[in-house]
Amino acid sequence: MVANSFARSSEMTSCQAKTLDMAHPLIPVPTPETQPYWDGCNQGILRINRCNACNDAYFPPSPICPHCSSTDVKFFDASGEATLYSYTIQQKPPDLWGTQGPRSVALVKLLEGPMLTSSIINCEQTPETLRLDMPLQATFTSFGETTVLCFEPTEEQQ
Amino acid sequence: MIPPGATAIVGAAESTEIGTVPDVSSAGLAIDAAANAMRDAGITAADIDGFTCGYFPVADMSRQLGIFPSWADNTVVGGCSWMFQLRNAIAAIHAGYCSTVLIVYGESGKSTRRLGQSGDAGQRGGIGQQFDMLHGGGQAAATFTLPVLRYQHEYGLSDEDLAAGAVSQRAWAVDVPRATLREPTSVDEVLDSPMVAWPIRRAMCCLVSDAGGALIVTSADRAADYPKPPVYVLGTGGALEGGPMSPAGVREPLRPEFIRTSGEAAFASSGITHSDVDHLMIYDAFIHTPIFGLEGLGFVDYGEGGHFIAEGHTAPGGKLPMNTSGGGLSYAHTGAYGMLCMLESIRQVRGEAANQVPDVDVALCHGWGGYWSACATLVFGANAP
Numbered sequence: 001m002v003a004n005s006f007a008r009s010s011e012m013t014s015c016q017a018k019t020l021d022m023a024h025p026l027i028p029v030p031t032p033e034t035q036p037y038w039d040g041c042n043q044g045i046l047r048i049n050r051c052n053a054c055n056d057a058y059f060p061p062s063p064i065c066p067h068c069s070s071t072d073v074k075f076f077d078a079s080g081e082a083t084l085y086s087y088t089i090q091q092k093p094p095d096l097w098g099t100q101g102p103r104s105v106a107l108v109k110l111l112e113g114p115m116l117t118s119s120i121i122n123c124e125q126t127p128e129t130l131r132l133d134m135p136l137q138a139t140f141t142s143f144g145e146t147t148v149l150c151f152e153p154t155e156e157q158q
Numbered sequence: 159m160i161p162p163g164a165t166a167i168v169g170a171a172e173s174t175e176i177g178t179v180p181d182v183s184s185a186g187l188a189i190d191a192a193a194n195a196m197r198d199a200g201i202t203a204a205d206i207d208g209f210t211c212g213y214f215p216v217a218d219m220s221r222q223l224g225i226f227p228s229w230a231d232n233t234v235v236g237g238c239s240w241m242f243q244l245r246n247a248i249a250a251i252h253a254g255y256c257s258t259v260l261i262v263y264g265e266s267g268k269s270t271r272r273l274g275q276s277g278d279a280g281q282r283g284g285i286g287q288q289f290d291m292l293h294g295g296g297q298a299a300a301t302f303t304l305p306v307l308r309y310q311h312e313y314g315l316s317d318e319d320l321a322a323g324a325v326s327q328r329a330w331a332v333d334v335p336r337a338t339l340r341e342p343t344s345v346d347e348v349l350d351s352p353m354v355a356w357p358i359r360r361a362m363c364c365l366v367s368d369a370g371g372a373l374i375v376t377s378a379d380r381a382a383d384y385p386k387p388p389v390y391v392l393g394t395g396g397a398l399e400g401g402p403m404s405p406a407g408v409r410e411p412l413r414p415e416f417i418r419t420s421g422e423a424a425f426a427s428s429g430i431t432h433s434d435v436d437h438l439m440i441y442d443a444f445i446h447t448p449i450f451g452l453e454g455l456g457f458v459d460y461g462e463g464g465h466f467i468a469e470g471h472t473a474p475g476g477k478l479p480m481n482t483s484g485g486g487l488s489y490a491h492t493g494a495y496g497m498l499c500m501l502e503s504i505r506q507v508r509g510e511a512a513n514q515v516p517d518v519d520v521a522l523c524h525g526w527g528g529y530w531s532a533c534a535t536l537v538f539g540a541n542a543p
Contacts, residue, residue: 025280026296028288060289060401086308086411089356090300096292105294105355107304107406117290117301117404127356132311143292150293 026096027144034061036075041147046078046138048114059114080138081111082151089125096144104130108151122152129153162428163542165248166381166388169199169374170504173264176369176490177338180269185214185222187370188264192223195260195372200385206374208247208256212239212263213275213494219262229256236279236402236527237441238496239263240373241534245394247375257376264370265492272493279402279528286403295403295529298443299363300355302529304404305411306446307357312412313461315449317357319468321348323445324361324487326473331484334512338365339488362445364491371497373504378542389507390542392520393428395420395535402528417454417524417533424522424535425456429543432457436518437506438478439499441525442485448472451524455535474513482506482513496525500536507538 023029030038037060040047050057053070057078064071087106097103097119104120121141123129136151171194173179173187182190188211196202203224210231211219220227229250233242240263247259266272280287280296294300309315325345331337343361351361381388399416400407408414425431440451449463457478458466466472472480483489483502490498503523505511521538 025282025287026292028292029282030288031283034288060285086304086306086311088294088300088303088307088358090294090297091353091355093294094297102356105297105300105304107308107411115406117293117295117304117406119293132308148292 024096024144026094027146028148033063037061038146040075040077041140041149044140046080046149047075048078048110048112049073050076057110057112057114059110059116078138079111082108082136082138084120084130084132084134084136085109085115086132087120087130089127089130101125106151108136119150120152121150159427160248160252162392163390163539164378165251165375165391166378167373167375167391167504167538168381168384168386168388169195169201169372170389170501171195171198171372172498172501173370176336177367178268179266179368182266182368183270183273184264184266184275185219186264187266187368188214188219188262188372189222191264191370191372192260192262195374198386199374201258201374206258206260208250208259210243210247210259210261212243213265215276223260223262225260227256229259235398235532236529237443237494238525238527238532238534239494240371240497241500241523241525241536242396242527242532244373244375244391244500244536245396245534248391248394251375251377257380259375261373261375261497262370263372263494263497265494266368267492268366268368286401290401290403290406298529299358301404303355303358303444303446305450309412309446309449309464310357313464315464317349318345319464320357320445321345321362322468323442323448323464324348326467326470326476327442327481327485327487329474330482330513331488334484334489336512337484337489338367339484358444361487364443364486364495365488367490367492369490369492369498371501373497373500387508387540389504390539392430392537392539392543393424393426394537395423395427396533397423398532400529400531402531405530408530413460414450414454414530417450418456420533420535421455421524424537428537428539430520430537434520435478435522437482437503437515437521438472438480439503439521439523440480441495441499442481442487443491443495443526445487447526448480455522455524479515482511482515494527496527496534499523499525503536503538507540
């Protein structure tokens, strides 16, 4: 099953790569191994890996478990729940974010364990609003021609 | 295990000019530094049989220098690549692959924007490019610094005490003729400098400079053949953790294992203890990295590094002189500062530094690479045990 999903995504990637090769260097370019994650983004689903051998969830996507080296791994739909571990507020973001104002760059810890680099959106980009350990939920937004994962405060905080 | 002091630095030099060097490329800075190091060692390319340069295709650079090596490396792990390469060169020399290694670095980080360089971790389709760069990975001030706020929150380090690190490094740079920034500064001035990525202000960020540097390393039994007193390599360490565009992969960001691993290897292989260290360099890409280095290397406990610096222990007159050139914040920082970091340690052991610390017998040098995905620790000594 896993091998099939990589093989299927490989075909999609080679088509996409032709157009994305000309794109802005910040536009993520999927590989066959990461394509299921990016397909998830397009569907509004946070899809990360879990190891069938040791059951650990991990990120970024990879065909081998970084904890036990098993290659018996799968993609699964993560909860999208996370907390804010740390962040900065970048004063001059890249143009692709479509904002002149400051924006957050964050370390976000997923409920399932992995830490990832992300952005907190749909809220004030201030230290008063962005509180360490605040609960977050996954959200997806346009970034150039692609759809990317970001996080936002959970609904009860909005 | 290679014995402490079995290998020595017999040539060491920076490019003739550093800082803003508008008419020299990255390769030109590397070649200039290599020429200076060969002059320093009293040798020519014909005497060199091991070669590594990191940011250029290795044969492009060896060919230009007229070196035909029997061993080459070119490990690239970011800013501390040349520290890793020194460690690898030591192993190669003692394995018998070569006898005399030239390690070359040049980076026109400011003037030509790294024209002709290689070694980019942001390649399309790379993990960092897909998952870190869009959010800020590659924009170092916003991303390398991500652990700072957490550190301040966990350990109660005030903005003022954080800023003090930039003040003490500037205090060193005042007396360094080749340093870029030499006017004394203050905590207020650091905190009044423009915000770059809250809580990080411009004066908490490294410079953007042009510079080159080069080392020549050989076995200690050959070191007496060279004109300068040898700088012995007493011990080394190195480790990787996480990925090259963001600290997100460091498993415990406030107690990073890779720093501990590298430091423990350097102390064990050199046989020194912390109290033996007369002079310390900890690569300051941003204001927080010396704090994390002091803690991870075991000079202070976790949570104490920021206060230790704020109390002046690493400043001029302090008990642990650190970053005596002014560091990446005030001396020069090209993009990859590891070579310049080592060269200040070597000047200190040779007794040639602008801010010469008296009687440096043991100098420890710790550097970072790829944001926070690599580090290396080197122990240099004036004497072989």
